[in-house]
Amino acid sequence: MEPEVLHCSEHTVEVVSDSGEGAQKCGQIFGSVSAKMGNGVWTVEIIPAEIQPPARNAAGASGNRIRIGTQTVTNWGDRANVVVAFNEQVLLARHRLEALAEDAVIFLEDMWEKHEDEKVRAEWQAGLEELSRARYRIIRVPMEEICLTVVDDARKGKNMFALGLLCAVYTRDMAKVKAQIVHQFRSKSDEVRERNIQLVELGVRWAEEHLPFRIQVPPTESDRPMVVMNGNEAVGMGAMAAGMDYMAMYPITPATSVSHYLAEAFHKAGGVVHQAEDEIAAVGCAIGASFAGKVAFTVTSGPGLALKTEFIGLATMTETPLVVVDVQRGGPSTGLPTKVEQADLLAALFGQPGDAPKVIIAPATIEECFHSMITARRIAEAFRCVVMVLTDANLATGVQPFPRPKLDPRWQARQPDQGPVPKDTRPYEWDARSGLSRRFIPGQPEGMFVATGLSHDEASRVSYVAATNALGLKMRSRKMAVLSETLKPPEVRGDRSGDLLVVGWGSTKGAIEEAVDRARAKGLKVSSTHLTFLAPMQPGLKEIFSRFKKVMTVEINHSDELNDPFVTKENRRLSQLCWLLRAHTLVDVDCWSRCFGEPLRPDHIFGGIERMFTKGGQR
Amino acid sequence: MSGSQFSLLDGDVCGDERHLTIEDYSSAVPRWCPGCGDHSALGAMQRLLESEQLKREKTVFCSGIGCSSRFPHYLKTYGFHGLHGRALPVATGIKMTRPDLNVFAIMGDGDCCSIGLGHWLHAVRYNVDMVAMLLDNNIYGLTKNQTSPTTPQGHKSNTQQQGSYLPALNPLSATLGITNCSFVAQTSDWTPAHLFQTLKAAFHHKGFSFVRVLQRCPHFTAGIYQDAVRHPDNVELLTHSAGICEPEAEGLYKNHISHDPSDLHEARRLAEGGNGKFRLGLFFRDESRPRYNETRALPKYTAEEKIEILNAELDRYAV
Known part of the structure; x- marks a missing residue:
């Protein structure tokens, strides 16, 4: 019998497992394939804070939500329509968060029902009892049993089986699925790639043999070339498109994957990711590189931003261009390291003692993550100031397609001026109206000056004269007024x-x-x-x-x-x-x-x- | 790959052509107290700049905060007078991106050994090609007489009025204990010729050259090296054909220890001291250690080449 086809303009899918079972990989591939087929996509990672939380634990639920649509999708939606869950506990976590639609279709691994451990069997019974109060349509799937026909450890295979199942339900283009697997596992052996494809095919076959329905979310034909990536990748790529080639960082969740990406990409494209000894050194190295002629950047998250505070003030005071990307997470203190919060707006703006005027840009989409880096670099250089780009954990790991940027050579930073500085020009020769001044770069004859965090005059001489300090404050602040004049009112x-x-x-x-x-x-x-x-x-x-x-x-x-x-x-x-x-x-x-x-x-x-x-x- | 975009950096467009004198390297008149060891260090540094005829626009002095960190203000080169303890990260960022520049980092003992200790130890390991000078007067001077990590145990200060509680930290031992250490020397403010020769050796060393200058604060630690200044017998000079050779000091100080600076084990033993004598000279040098500014050198691509590479990268993410 031909399966019934449900037509939808959009649908929300979740894949949840214990941490380490690869639900995220499954969700990422499903999202990327859907984007590549022309669907609007927004994905959000569901991440536990620990690397290996205990198994079958609601707090440890790990996975991905993928919302796909015929048109552009701009957020993760309300409740999931289809869920693949590797055990009932992670499913309960989502149920209790009211993350599932009333009539959600749930594919649930059912190996736990006959588990050798009595406690597990009891949890399964209680869990299903709790779930039965909702109107979900629960479809049991013997994932473990089927996967064991191909792999010795089903924990390493269920995610690909689940991917196959979902791809069959949503009639995904199998050639694209296979190509995406090859791309995702490019650093692994042929054997791994082939086994994963085999598992996907098992998932497809199970769906074909057991499911009387398919879900159609038709893609939109588009002649615009598109790219699909997450926000951290977009930040890294935007930095490269802006011609920035020096990034100093210290590992911090959820910012670190920018450096993972750039460590790979910069290697090809001519840049360096410097992993410094701490957050403070990272921003210090970036400031040094900027002083020497670059517009360098550093990427961090809340606790790291707190540590960088003093150096950001120094960059402001010395008018050294600097871009700081803050991938915000839950605070205060260590807070919720893997979860989203718009936590740092006031810290970014007012974090420094004294008046430290700076520019703050907040991209709203993955595409804006890319373009904001180009804007940030230009402003930092033209205004000799600190530009902070505030993204968050949602953008960092979210995947969305957007029109492929047409790279423009004018976006690229120019090589630092090494010609002589005109005679009698001073390093902070503030234009009285705009506060702007010419940037001197080491290597420029006649430009020798000492940048200092102390109050200084236009020649960068240390000065404790009140009027000189007042002038510096006024000039650094004036630049922000000038920049605001170039901005448009929001729509x-x-x-x-x-x-x-x-x-x-x-x-x-x-x-x-x-x-x-x-x-x-x-x-x-x-x-x-x-x-x-x-x-x-x-x-x-x-x-x-x-x-x-x-x-x-x-x-x-x-x-x-x-x-x-x-x-x-x-x-x-x-x-x-x-x-x-x-x-x-x-x-x-x-x-x-x-x-x-x-x-x-x-x-x-x-x-x-x-x-x-x-x-x-x-x- | 093309290097053309860097021609501006590589070529000397129109720097100083004439012979430069010490005055040419001097900027403002130092505002250190009379008798401060910093004067001696600055004089030796100006001599180094003059003798090497370093291009002023190609030379950068980075410093932290403290009396010693005013150093860049008194030189006619580029300078970055930054944060307390953080001269080294800034210097590292400069040298990594601009290998054509001569980079110096000037630190005090509070700067280097207390608030900036993490940066110091890691800088030794990075082994970025620069000269790091520790102007060690055993005290916080600018903030008026507080105990520093190198203050001798028992020495009274405003913060530890009964006398410093802890044994002084030994910067030489600490540096020599770090993996990838490549140059460690000690000199003093009262031996200007030796100080100059030490800086010269440090400048010519390829890698992170750590120079500790024993010096006096005329207000708060005027007496700490009196034994060495008044009684040359209390000084032991490390001498070797591969070390620092300076006839004046060799004539003044009769206690010579022949020490091969390639011997790390012996360097560590000598740095420990133990006999109450002050040891001056080159403890260790190894140019074979990898230099981070070279292993992590920035590749040189033109804007067009970068766009081509980036377009290939975007292809990987294409829908």
């Missing part, structure tokens, strides 16, 4: 005026816009806007805000709830952008923020928007 999505304006920044853009679109479809007068530049702020915000009765930010960081004990309108602590916007515009901006260690879901944001209308919000 408003939806009507240009209304009852509520939702303001976001960074990786939440897609989820916010989807939520706002739903609210508008229900007749609510909501619009949204998204900020790319957080410092200096894009112009026109106050005017835009004035057209709405209420303004609220949506963010992944902490804010107090007004109905919490002791919390009042006066002492309520707000989310990070909310603080900033209130100070910047004097508008009574509200906020709706969550930090569950997950990306925001459109349905949750929608709930936040609705509440603003039903309860009059939090004012």
Whole structure:
């Protein structure tokens, strides 16, 4: 009998396993193949903090969510429609987080039912009991048994079997699947690649023999060439496209994979990743390289940013160009190392003692991760300043297709000027209007000067004269005003005026816009806007805000709830952008923020928007 | 691959053509206290620059924070006066990306041996080609008399008024204990000719040259080397044909130890001291150690070549 075909414009898939069973690899390949077939894709990794958490443990659930669509997909969606789970405990973790659709189809490994350990059998029974209260359609799959026909250790094979199963359900192009396996396992032996393909074929065959349905999410024909990668790869590639060739780093989750990628790519493309002895040395080396003529960069995450604080102030004071990529994670302190939080906006902006004006850019998509590096390099060089690029764990590991960038030689950094400095030019000869000054580079005759973190005059001579210090502060700050003049006001999505304006920044853009679109479809007068530049702020915000009765930010960081004990309108602590916007515009901006260690879901944001209308919000 | 893009870096476009004098290398008048050992170190360094005729625009002095870290301000070269303890990362970044530059890192004992200790030990292991000079006066001077890691045990300061609690850290032993160490020498502020010869040997060594200068702070540690200054018998000079040869010191100091600087084991033994004498000279040198600035040298590609490579990279991610 021909299987029934369900047609969908979009679908959300999750693969979850114990850590080390390769669910992420399965999800990545499924996502990449779908993107390469022309589907819109957004993937999010579900990562435990430990490398090898105990087996069959809800907290250790590891895997991937892949949302695919006919059109572009901009966020990870609400609830999963199809799940492959390698045991009932990791499935329960997702169930309890309300991550699964009411009618989700679940492929569940059922070896645990007859497991030799009585405790495991009991857990299985209890787990299925708990799950039976939902309306899921659970399909049992003897993954272990089938995989053991090919491999000795099924833990090393189930992920490829699961991939085959999913590819059959979603009728993926098998030639592309095989090509992707060859690419993913390019550093492994032929034998490994062949065995993985064999396991995928077993998954396909099982689906063909047992499943009476297929799911069609038709791709869109596109004549635009596309590429598909994750945010950390896009950052690395953007840095190369910008001509940056020196990156100094210290390992930190979730930033490190930028260095993994660049260690491989730079090797071919003419650059160096320097693994320094600590976070402080990493930024110090980058500053040294920039002083010597580069625009160098360093990549870190919250705790590393804290350590780099003093050096970032020094780069600001000496006006040494520097790009700092901060892949934000949950804080404070060690916090949630593998999980997303928009944690560092205020630390990035105000981390330095004294006034340290700097530029902060927050890419909202994987594509923007790429392009923001080119912008960052140019601004850092032209304005002799620090540019911070704030991505997060969501962008870092998320995979999304985007139009292939047309590489432009003008994006590339020029070789440092080594010609003589004109006579009597000074190293901080600030233009009185703009605060800008010519950058001197070692090797330039007549340019010899000593950069110093001490207060200095235009010749870089140490000066304790109050007026000189005031001039330096003014000039460094002036540059930000000049830059803000070149920025455009943010676009408003939806009507240009209304009852509520939702303001976001960074990786939440897609989820916010989807939520706002739903609210508008229900007749609510909501619009949204998204900020790319957080410092200096894009112009026109106050005017835009004035057209709405209420303004609220949506963010992944902490804010107090007004109905919490002791919390009042006066002492309520707000989310990070909310603080900033209130100070910047004097508008009574509200906020709706969550930090569950997950990306925001459109349905949750929608709930936040609705509440603003039903309860009059939090004012 | 083409090197053309680097022609600006490789060629000497229009630097100093004439013979440069010590005055040409001098910038502002030093504001160190009279009698400070830093004057002696600066004088020797200016002599080195003059004798080597180093191009001023091709020379960079990096420093941290402290009295000693004012050093770059008094030289007419490029300089980077950075953060307390962090001269070495900046110097490392400079040399890795600009091997054509002569790089010096100037540190005090608080800088190098306390707040910046991690960078120091790792810099020894990186073995990036530069001269690192530790101006060791055994005290924090700029912040007015606090105990440093090299303060002799029992020496009274504002922070340890009963006398320093801990035995002093031995920078020579520490450096010689690090894997990939390639040059370690000790000299003093009261032996200017020896100081100069030591810097010269350090400059010509390919690799990370660690030079410790024993010196006095006229305010807080004026007396710590009195035994050596007044009684040459308390100094032992390491001499060897492959070491630092300086006739003036060799005439003044009668205690000579013939030490082959390629002998690491003996270098470690001599660095330990133990007999109360001050040992000056070259403890260790090994040019065969790998240099990080060479193993991690930046490949030279043109912008066009990079775009070609990057396009091939994008192909791998193409849909």
